[in-house]
Amino acid sequence: GAVVSQHPSWVICKSGTSVKIECRSLDFQATTMFWYRQFPKQSLMLMATSNEGSKATYEQGVEKDKFLINHASLTLSTLTVTSAHPEDSSFYICSAYGGGRSNQPQHFGDGTRLSIL
């Protein structure tokens, strides 16, 4: 089946560092990719939606200058957390959608656990 690879799986870094997370669709072309954030013991919240070759659409309350999203190809989207601070520590998960019938599900990566010291 379809596979989405997310890298890295775990990041620990100092406050003020910028961190890039990659999301790749391995065996299909992802017309749309999504980035979610999950706080401990809470649900996933959609942060932004990105379509290949266009600017990402951010959900209300998500700072687009803080969370930079690039979707340069049909198989790769990146999320960069700029000048990360401890409050940005969270579990970030991407998902990819390959188009076609609207009832097809999104396929999720394994997530990236970000810890800012």
Place this chain on the structure above:
Amino acid sequence: GDSVTQMEGPVTLSEEAFLTINCTYTATGYPSLFWYVQYPGEGLQLLLKATKADDKGSNKGFEATYRKETTSFHLEKGSVQVSDSAVYFCALVSGGGADGLTFGKGTHLIIQP
């Protein structure tokens, strides 16, 4: 806007017990409904889905039926195993697969031997 409400856990059961995790939703139009499972330290895996009223999704012994009249999509399994211990998320998408999913808060299921 769209929303999903599911029973909060943790839900603790003994092995071979019957499982029900309730999920109700509000949405515009005719959403597709999903159950995802998240094992410790991992991402989400699609467990099952249903795309129209009265559809029944099933996988690995789990079932859920799309009930439009009660706006529900309850997850059931007749006999749970220790390996079923995980967090289960009910989710929907209204506008099609190119829209972000709306998730419930998740239900932590603990199965004791």
